[in-house]
Amino acid sequence: GTVTDQASAPLPGVNILIKGTTTGTTTDWDGNYSISAKNGDIVVFSYVGFKPQEFNYTGQQSLNVVLIEDTALLDEIVLIGYGSTTKQDATGSVEKVSEKEFNQGAIVSPEQLLAGKSAGVRITSSGGDPGGGSDIRIRGGASLSANNSPLIVIDGLPLDQRGVQGVRNQLNAINPTDIEDFVVLKDASATAIYGSRASNGVILITTKKGKTNAPLTVEYDLKASVAQVTDYVDVLSASEFRTIAEADTNFNENLLGNSSTDWQKQIYQTAVGAIHNVTVSQGFENFNFRANVNHTSQQGVLTGDLYERNSVNLSAVQRLFDNNLKLTLTTKGILDDNKYADKGAIGAAIGYDPTHSVYNEDGSYFQYVGQNLALVNPVFSLDNNNNRARNTRNISNFNVDYNMPFLDGLKFNLNAGLDYSEISGKEYRLASPTNPGSFNYQNFYTGFNRNTLLDFYFNYKKNLSSLNTNVDLTAGHSYQEFYIKSDRRETETSGGLVPRATIINRNALESYFARASFDIANRYLLSLTVRRDGSSRFGEENRWSTFPGVSAGWKISNEDFLQNSVISNLKLRAGWGKTGQQEIGQNYGYLGVYTPGRSDASVQFGYINGVPQFVNTLRPEEFDENLKWEETSQYNVALDFGLFDERLTGTVDAYYRETTDLLATIPTAAGSNLSDLLTTNVGSVLSKGIEFSLNGALAQSEDFNWDMAFNVTLQENKITKLSLGTDPNFFIAQGGISGGTGNNIQLWREGLDPSTFYVFRQVYDTAGQPIEGAYVDVNGDNQITEADKQAYKKASPDAYLGFTNTLNYKNLDFSFTFRGSLGNYMYNNVASDRGNVTTVNDAPGQYYVNAHSSVLDNNFQKQNLFSDYYIERADFVKLDNVSLGYLVPGEKIDLRLSLTATNLFTITKYDGLDPEISNGIDNNFYPRPKTYVLGLNFTF
């Protein structure tokens, strides 16, 4: 007979076995097989990724079988770091998101594939810039000042959490097309095997490899996109602006023009982009490979902004000695090219006097010549200021996986990884047209990042039939070193191009790790992990720390009383783990080091022959000899369930996490150290949450499938201790804003979420209008001072959710994803900074500045930066993407056409540009465009 998939494509390599015997075979290249069977035999067909099927042999001449792809197989392999388990045996909070669940669209940055797809994972892009990075938060981040991003591991190589130089987003080195799946490790029992870098969760990215015994496949994929800004900051029109300017007692008509320019429309463009992928793959008995060539070119909507990627990704797998030795090489070469548009143009366009034209009559740019503090014509900045950087990067990983011949079940795995990138950048800025004394500026920057890894482990799997227990033991060692070097030459005030001191940073981590997993009677699971990490960032006494994790599971559905019920899977699991953090940015925080000063910050020590003598300085840096690991302890309880033969599956996860000895940069006791702020171990934060996800196959047939996935996360973070003292009112200002220098709108204080705002409570008149400058006198001392500020609302959400539907009817497919956030607030800094009359009239020079339109509502005369009037609800639901595709199957070529729209609409009450800004401060935000994508995919 022949074995095919649902699309009638032959499946090679399908295992066929007469049940209860050792008689079996596999299908050939064309899906054909032959096997001898007798009446009453049960023939089992199995193939990875498909549901196994059994047939009673009743004497047929041939048996043609269609295997159905499995969507949520319980024995699906899931990576867990230095090994793997199956979905049904996983005891930690581990979620796998595979290709078919990915977000659709012209996606440049891989993390965007995952946005909204996994409970507890919040991915917020930094804005609309092409290839821009994102804030990735798993369970809200465990730290204050140290890194809050998860550890990203690509094919076994943990990336440097600081990123690499000169790129918008270091993850862009991974072509989204090459990604097989993401595995998100959320709780500490799952992440503890990554010890010191695991407090914020771990994302394991597996790239695609060739398949064994697969025919030569050539695939070409194109995604062409068009993006546009659809919303602008509300500023005054030329006539509204003129009305306010004219009302001023010192009004000077000569400073205004006669135009009516919408400056924001002058700086944005329709951005086009194209992503080309050519992929070739083939698999033989012992060798397979996959090669991908990618070209990505994406303009930004800010004129001149451009991201380009040219990359090659190769993977090769060689199996030797009867498949006992598997060698895997993956290597990626990436040219990441950026032209960074001058983002200062965004703020300049918002503030530029709308009565002036972009150009003078003679074609030159309109400028406020000689007005040093005036805004520079934003069109001029975009046209003339130039910053280009190329990052040339190689990420390679070589893996040896060897089944030791002398002991059945013992395996040795060795992984050698390298992530090396070189940056070369050139920045040019023309002399500021507003300052005749200024000079053209050049900045040439170069450098490299090197991340080297060597790790190995032994794994032993054994079925102890006498104890009815499967045992899985792993132990290993890892060493990873990070080296960063940067050089720069730039124009100095004196006009010359001078080299700056080379900056070198090297740090290293050494680790030992082990795991023991037990599956008793296929019902009771127990997993123990431990990692011992040493970091070069701490002194010898604090260098090493141990991070244990333990988790247990009960596969209730395997108990007799649930057999043959609608419940196809039910598992209760619980875990605890301790993880660490050392990602504080600085390398020698425990060591007092001395930094030389530059010659432009030297001091005069007298004269020699009438020539002033300047002495360069030497500065001792602050340090904390006792700097040590930040430690996070996390508990997790969860229930996984599956109903109706896994057509409806879901998980409820609850966690409680406490981070102590926080690596926080906080004020140090005056006089005790060599700065006002010091990175030290102090305080603790607590977070807890519940995550719920539900996946349903609403329809499942040969012609029509409808899958729906929903996830929601409820979370709460708060600071439980912030200083060595006991003052409950002690706080540290956070969240810098614009409008005056050194102003902050948020605070850290015990008992509060770290993104809480700190504001005056606005007083309103009976008509509901804010009374300017009138705030609640909280302490009743008849004056409004600092002491009357109140903690009020927060930027982080109480809940966020994702909702995805995927439908296909025959060759037509349709999918869409909604993402939402509840309970988050935003500080509208554009309105607070510019929404007042003084902004227009009291520029520090001979010119006027445009104001935010909110001044028309409130008639504020001055800035009221700290009024809670500007703290707005920013709940939202966003239609992230909608995609429609059609597959045209052919004899030799399959063609798939798709049309995708992303960022289609947002439902929100927030007045500003976008309710989704991760720090909760909306100021000169790079707008996220609406994008339409045409996709073409040819498979030969």
Place this chain on the structure above:
Amino acid sequence: CESDLDLQPEDNRLTADAAFEEPGAYKAFLAKLYAGLSVSGQQGPAGDADLSGLDEGFSNYMRLYWSMQELTTDEAVIGWNDGTIKDLHAQTWTSGNEFIRTMYSRIFYQVALTNEFLRQTSDAKLDARSTEASLRGDIQKYRAEARFMRALTYWHALDLFGNVPFVTEDDPIGAFLPQQIQRQDLFDYIESELLAIEGEITGARLNDYGRADQAAVWMLLSKLYINAEVYTGTARYSDVVTYTSKIIESGFSIADNPYYHLFLADNDTNGTQSEVIFPITFDGLNTQSFGGMTFFIHAAVGGSMVPADYGINGGWAGLRTTSKLVDKFPGEANSADGRALFYTDGQTKEIANISNFTNGYAVEKFRNVDVNGVAGSDPTGDIPDTDFPMFRLADAYLMYAEAFVRGAGGSATNAVNYINILRERAYGNTSGNITQSSLNLDFILAERSRELFWEAHRRTDLIRFGQFSDQGLWPWKGNVAQGRTTEAFRDLMPLPATDLGINTNLKQNQGY
């Protein structure tokens, strides 16, 4: 691989032992103690900041000290919306004021730097490093200067905050909580330090320009003694006479230059330097900062003032003065007294709205042009060359006269003569000269303001004369246009709430 975890800096940063293998490192570290007052970090004008709790430009020592001493008084207002900066003039500051906090942080940063210098230059350290004898001789001079710089800073702490954390080179560096010292004890400590180094430091007018010498020590002692009654309750005016006399007799002189030459870009060479006892030096190319002189000059220019007249590329439109200062000059802005350096074109004398630059006369005391009107060395017009005369002979004269009036002895002839030397320069002739009958405390306070306004003395002076808080009125004091008195406890600044939250050994100043 475990040894691979012992990583040390591989770029230009060095561990202490590696740094001091280079003999020049001691002088470079000493330079940092001076730079602590003029620049804000290891890069000019910003980048690689010393302090990170506030915007770097604002965190400059001189800018903060000046703001404490001037913005709180009748001599200056600022129009900006930077945090709580307007609370300084309104005298409504709280322990949460970030400018007060950063002043305090700056002071203790400077103290910690000097302590570290003294630890790194101890005999034991120098022995261990087998330091050469000639270098050791230099280092002993450096140590005396470091102790002077620490005493200067502790004096600022004594004057502004009173009872503060106290650390010396005998304390470690780390996460410990310093003990609080009482104002009397801090006074005694500063006095003992100055007396101890008086004989060790380079003699008066013998050190490099920009560095402290014996005269600077005497000057600081004089400042300490003249305010001793405020600091300790015990007057020490006769000591003022003693030490100002030492200064006056050590060869400083009032140059034959117009008064305004003291505050120009070439004030280190135009002749007026003969009066300067201790300057904070600035330079357009080599000593760059957004605090210090950059702030004093840029922030004072706005309205219809032409920036080029002040040698800069643009004004920041922030600082002006109140009518109270203007009124101290007979004839106001058009006074025959050449010290009335006001800009009035388009400016109102009274202030209706502090935020608006054109409310209140502008002050054109500091400029980045030389005596010929040529701008300073920075071609961009950002950073001035003008040095800040922190201690100058005129102040010593005025202190001598004040001590005399307060009955501490000295000579009436000298007292009147010293005042008249200053007034002859101010008027260009003897028409402004006074006689002994005019010499009283009110005159001294007003004369100090006329001579020394915007030179960071005013708050201390007003407190010494009892005119700062519950006495004394000027526009917008107390946050009302006509001015109102405030609570007497405001003669001392509050300890910052952040430090009280951290350092449980501290007790807040009374009233806050």
